[in-house]
Amino acid sequence: MRAVAAFxxxxxxVPPHIIYAAGFLHxxxxxxxxxxxxxxxxxxxxxxxxLGETGLKFIIAGxxxxxxxxxxxxNLMRFRRALGLTxxxxxxxxxxxxxxxxxxLWSEIxxxxxxxxxxxxxxAGFILLVPLAVTSTDGAMRRMGVAAWRRLHxxxxxxxxxxxxxxxMIGKTWALEPLVYLGxxxxxxxxxAGRLVSRGRGNAGDSRIRxxxxxx
Amino acid sequence: AxxxxxxxxxxxxxxxxxxxxxxxxxxxxxxxxxxxxxxxxYAGALTTEPWSVEIDGMVERPGRYDFAxxxxxxxxEERIYRLRxxxxxxxxxxxxxxxxxxxxxxxxxxxxxxxxxxxxxxxxEEMRAQRRGGGIDWPYREGLRxxxxxxxxxxxxxxxxxxxxxxxxxxxxxxxxxxKYGFKSIKSVVKITLTDSEPETTWNMLQPSEYGFYANVxxxxxxxxxxxxxxxxxxxxxxxxxQPTLMFNGYEDDVAALYEGMDLERFY
Numbered sequence: 104m105r106a107v108a109a110f111x112x113x114x115x116x117v118p119p120h121i122i123y124a125a126g127f128l129h130x131x132x133x134x135x136x137x138x139x140x141x142x143x144x145x146x147x148x149x150x151x152x153x154l155g156e157t158g159l160k161f162i163i164a165g166x167x168x169x170x171x172x173x174x175x176x177x178n179l180m181r182f183r184r185a186l187g188l189t190x191x192x193x194x195x196x197x198x199x200x201x202x203x204x205x206x207x208l209w210s211e212i213x214x215x216x217x218x219x220x221x222x223x224x225x226x227a228g229f230i231l232l233v234p235l236a237v238t239s240t241d242g243a244m245r246r247m248g249v250a251a252w253r254r255l256h257x258x259x260x261x262x263x264x265x266x267x268x269x270x271x272m273i274g275k276t277w278a279l280e281p282l283v284y285l286g287x288x289x290x291x292x293x294x295x296a297g298r299l300v301s302r303g304r305g306n307a308g309d310s311r312i313r314x315x316x317x318x319x
Numbered sequence: 320a321x322x323x324x325x326x327x328x329x330x331x332x333x334x335x336x337x338x339x340x341x342x343x344x345x346x347x348x349x350x351x352x353x354x355x356x357x358x359x360x361y362a363g364a365l366t367t368e369p370w371s372v373e374i375d376g377m378v379e380r381p382g383r384y385d386f387a388x389x390x391x392x393x394x395x396e397e398r399i400y401r402l403r404x405x406x407x408x409x410x411x412x413x414x415x416x417x418x419x420x421x422x423x424x425x426x427x428x429x430x431x432x433x434x435x436x437x438x439x440x441x442x443x444e445e446m447r448a449q450r451r452g453g454g455i456d457w458p459y460r461e462g463l464r465x466x467x468x469x470x471x472x473x474x475x476x477x478x479x480x481x482x483x484x485x486x487x488x489x490x491x492x493x494x495x496x497x498x499k500y501g502f503k504s505i506k507s508v509v510k511i512t513l514t515d516s517e518p519e520t521t522w523n524m525l526q527p528s529e530y531g532f533y534a535n536v537x538x539x540x541x542x543x544x545x546x547x548x549x550x551x552x553x554x555x556x557x558x559x560x561x562q563p564t565l566m567f568n569g570y571e572d573d574v575a576a577l578y579e580g581m582d583l584e585r586f587y
Contacts, residue, residue, distance in 0.1 A: 134557070137556075137557045138556065138557050143344060143345055143355065143356060144337070144338075144340070144341040144344060144345040144553045144554050145345055145355070145408055145551060145553045145554075146556065146557050147551065147557060148408075148551075150557070204557060204558065205551075207560055207561065211546060211548075211549075214546070215545075215546065219544055219545060220544070221544060272544075273544075274353070275353075275406075275526075276349075276353065276453060276454045276455065276525065277453075277454050278353055
């Protein structure tokens with residue numbers, strides 16, 4: 104417990120903006136690698152994949168914040184907005200690379216979105232993230248009211264599952280890696296499911312750790 | 320028999336081969352992993368000497384033929400072919416090889432044979448993904464109709480860029496059928512069987528709605544999960560646009576007659 108307290112104190116010295124900076128630098132580096140051969144002979148697919156996977160990793164990191172606090176008392180709550188918005192950055196660039204560099208033809212883009220289930224699922228996940236990114240500011244939370252804001256931001260659960268299912272559906276065979284992502288997301292959601300049920304029964308009062316005005 | 324430079328003849332314009340680096344570092348060879356970079360990383364574990372190919376079924380002289388003995392009988396020539404993957408990327412590869420028809424004529428095809436079945440090596444101690452299964456019923460299997468197998472464009476390739484076939488590209492001997500999606504061109508072949516019934520093929524067994532027995536390159540018949548109308552040319556960098564996919568991968572004049580009267584939407 105003392106180690107955790109020390110960790111929580113140390114982490115308070117780290118500004119959350121570092122996460123945005125790391126995301127921007129990493130994305131710039133990926134493009135640079137793609138342009139100079141570092142992503143192999145077919146860089147577009149490699150770039151799409153790297154961006155999508157990193158976006159999912161940030162989603163998973165964001166979903167892990169609350170369970171870490173509840174179960175291990177590790178407090179990373181002040182990084183959660185940066186984790187979520189950085190995930191949104193990666194996924195937006197992932198989508199842009201697909202739209203502009205990969206497909207490039209508007210007629211084909213729409214056909215793909217409606218005809219190809221893995222793209223439909225991926226697009227649905229992205230669209231769910233847009234209102235969350237838009238309402239990520241303190242001002243938006245105040246205007247909406249905390250309860251409504253929390254309800255809205257539960258959309259991330261569905262978006263995360265859709266993102267992982269999108270990844271699973273791309274493979275020609277059942278690859279292990281996408282299933283690991285899906286498993287991690289489902290595990291993090293399962294850790295919440297029990298609490299949501301008990302809260303629904305009116306037992307909200309037994310929550311021992313307050314998580315402030317953030318959604319579970 | 321020889322139709323040298325069919326890559327040129329089939330399209331009327333000279334094909335620009337991909338670099339040796341591209342061809343040998345971006346591969347699908349699921350025996351070594353599903354990532355494009357896995358084969359170049361892990362195929363070094365494969366030993367290709369000694370190597371023999373068992374030829375059996377409806378042939379006059381069945382047997383286990385040593386790779387060197389086959390090579391002593393065959394005339395190797397260069398064929399610069401397009402390679403179109405079912406995943407909608409493509410390359411141009413300068414293969415060395417001999418016509419499969421020459422090999423089949425050498426062992427003698429019996430008149431009742433209608434199909435040719437092929438098998439890749441099964442050696443899990445050297446092919447790491449075979450140890451893990453990965454959902455595939457090893458060994459990898461492919462097949463052709465006999466007239467497709469006897470077509471002068473169909474070769475058994477034993478090298479590229481004038482060098483012996485690299486392991487990740489299917490050493491020491493692999494099939495190349497340039498008008499079909501790449502997965503038909505089975506690598507590291509150890510067995511060829513002449514038969515009178517359509518053989519089972521690996522991708523068709525895995526996902527029959529997505530991968531048919533014929534697997535002819537066809538821009539008009541989409542893969543259920545993506546369009547086949549255009550392809551990404553490997554090596555074009557980040558800002559290269561896709562190019563239109565050609566019917567039968569540009570070999571329409573040579574091979575369309577094989578499929579006359581067939582509904583290519585049904586026999587995909």
